[in-house]
Amino acid sequence: MSGAEDRRAPPPGRAAARRPVAPRLGRGLLLAAFSLLFVLYVAGPVAWLVSSSLQTEAQATAVPPNWLPPEPTLANFEAIFRAGERVVTYETRRQGDPATGGFLPTGAQNLLPSLRNSLVVGLWVAALNLLLSLTAAYAIAVIDFRGRRATLYTVLATRVIPDIALVVPLFLVIRALGLINSLAALVVTYLAVTVPFTIFILISYFEGIPRDLYRAARVDGCGHWGALRQVYLPLSLPALVAALTFAFLTSWNEFVFALVLTQNVEAQTLPIVISGFVMDFTTSFSFVNAAGVIAIVPPVLLAVLFQRYIVSGLTAGAVKG
Amino acid sequence: MLRLGYDERAAALLVFPVVAVLLVVAAFPILYSFWISLHDVVLTRPLRRPFVGLDNYLRVFADERFWIAVARTTVYTVVTVAATTVLAVLVALLLNEAFPGQRLLNALLLLPWATPSVVNGLMWKWIYDPSYGLLNGLLVQLGVLERYRAWLGDPDLTLLLIANAAVWKQMPLAALLLIVTMKAIPEDLYRAAKVDGAGTFRRFLHVTLPALRPGLMLVLVYETMISIRHFDLFLIMTQGGPGDASFTLSWFIYVETFRSLRFGTGAALSYILAMATFLLSYLFIRFLGRRL
Incomplete structure (x- = not known):
């Protein structure tokens, strides 16, 4: 845990050999203890969410709680994927699936369509975000044109305004365009949210690419479009992966704009439908937890898969700053 | 006379799509919002929206709810930022060490970061649940608590419990930024300190902490901006309650705009919050930047 020890840490073999046994043991115990605390804190809540999603309603609401599912069941997930087949009304909701305690939220059948909406919006945002940012970042990082700095600052400044402050006018603009409750409205909004950050990442990456490669390409007769496609695009794959992941995650997780800009199952995304469950009193806990698990899986998978790119993307510019 | 060379024509063409999108969905709404804040816009009365100058502000x-919201937002922001920063420093110190399993912990760090805020709210609300929650279960099983209690229903605790959920999600990014800064500290500084006889704690105090300044700066500004405008958890966990215990500025904006449909005052509130955010980050950078 000490700053001093981590400096010596990188060549573990040599450092360890030079040090007496007692402090090494102490250090090991300390690290183990803190690692355990860290794992409990970071993974504990999610583990509990997963655990209670694998229990029946009766087990999940037991006192004292069942820390692990006594008999793991996928009934809640089955209920989610079957929800579309049944009509839930005030009369029928009580007699529903016994596994969920019979309390299926009224919006249960909206869950799968909202999952689809979230995926569609996320993929569109990721793709368009990359296309738009790529050209702009190239121009700002590589071409020396009048208004270059002004363009950069304007782009970044749009992100300083709190989302909640943008919600009101954006709602009116989107309504005037007749796009309320459409996936297109969400895609355009999320582009505005994600593009500035992507441009920022790509610029700091592009600036690290040797200028000579650019000159060579231009000498060989490439225009800017050619230089972008043949030099910058292939060399910045890590940054592109990070940018795609961020855009998808931001759009997948976003809540406020989706809450205000969508009204029903046509355009509602997963967070909106789930938040509806949470605020419904009669909701089955195990069912909602299962819905939460479904919402958590894609972002966590992406995070694990692209961990290295995400970390370098997130911290881009931090060192310079 | 404006002459555009090949470079400038290409740049204009390449930058145009982004600028167009940002103009429509960011720049225009920001200006429009200011216009709305100067007019009495009520959605239930769409045709008449007289100019009222600064009346909305x-x-x-003059609204006492505003000052309650300022107080709640301040408490929430201070608690969240302080806890996030302290925890992030500890986590960064741990993950900056080399030990078996360290890579696994690094991967785990991204778990809260990737969790959607709605799921974060749902998860903690479930943990805090008055009748079946894990927090009650744990404390009763440990003998700390005699009987289950309604955690979020306690006005003294609500803000702190929401802050805890926020810290859980925000800590990883802060820790990552600090780890990057730590990796850049030259090893010689530690050797020199050791030669001078500085112990582990003093080396942290006199070498690590000062070198961490830019990272801490970034974390403080970023976390403050995130916390002061935070909304999602308040809607999902408490809806401003119990009473007005978690009635923050962002929640006030939402209620004023989308429940009372008073867009004029809603926009004025939004502008006040945006200005406060600006001012705070400026002050942070101006004063803390030098001393920290």
Whole structure:
């Protein structure tokens, strides 16, 4: 845990050999203890969410709680994927699936369509975000044109305004365009949210690419479009992966704009439908937890898969700053 | 006379799509919002929206709910930022060490970061649940608590419990930024300190902490901006309650705009919050930047 020890840490073999046994043991115990605390804190809540999603309603609401599912069941997930087949009304909701305690939220059948909406919006945002940012970042990082700095600052400044402050006018603009409750409205909004950050990442990456490669390409007769496609695009794959992941995650997780800009199952995304469950009193806990698990899986998978790119993307510019 | 060379024509063409999108969905709404804040816009009365100058702002300042919201937002922000920063420093110190399993912990760090805020709210609300929650279960099983209690229903605890959920999600990014800064500290500084006889704690105090300044700066500004405007958890966990215990500025904006449909005062509130955010980050950078 000490700053001093981590400096010596990188060549573990040599450092360890030079040090007496007692402090090494102490250090090991300390690290183990803190690692355990860290794992409990970071993974504990999610583990509990997963655990209670694998229990029946009766087990999940037991006192004292069942820390692990006594008999793991996928009934809640089955209920989610079957929800579309049944009509839930005030009369029928009580007699529903016994596994969920019979309390299926009224919006249960909206869950799968909202999952689809979230995926569609996320993929569109990721793709368009990359296309738009790529050209702009190239121009700002590589071409020396009048208004270059002004363009950069304007782009970044749009992100300083709190989302909640943008919600009101954006709602009116989107309504005037007749796009309320459409996936297109969400895609355009999320582009505005994600593009500035992507441009920022790509610029700091592009600036690290040797200028000579650019000159060579231009000498060989490439225009800017050619230089972008043949030099910058292939060399910045890590940054592109990070940018795609961020855009998808931001759009997948976003809540406020989706809450205000969508009204029903046509355009509602997963967070909106789930938040509806949470605020419904009669909701089955195990069912909602299962819905939460479904919402958590894609972002966590992406995070694990692209961990290295995400970390370098997130911290881009931090060192310079 | 404006002459555009090949470079400039290409740049204009390449930058145009982004600028167009940002103009429509960011720049225009920001200006439009200011216009709305100067008019009495009520959605239930769409045709008449008279110009009222700064009346909306004055009305907000005269509203006692505004000052309650300022107090709640301040408490929430201070608690969240402080806890996030302290925890992030500890986590960064741990993950900056080399030990078996360290890579696994690094991967785990991204778990809260990737969790959607709605799921974060749902998860903690479930943990805090008055009848079946894990927090009650744990404390009763450990003998700390005699019987289950309604955690979020306690006005003294609500803000702190929401802050805890926020810290859980925000800590990883802060820790990552600090780890990057730590990796850049030259090893010689530690050797020199050791030669001078500085112990582990003093080396942290006199070498690590000062070198961490830019990272801490970034974390403080970023976390403050995130916390002061935070909304999602308040809607999902408490809806401003119990009473007005978690009635923050962002929640006030939402209620004023989308429940009372008073867009004029809603926009004025939004502008006040945006200005406060600006001012705070400026002050942070101006004063703390030098001393920290």
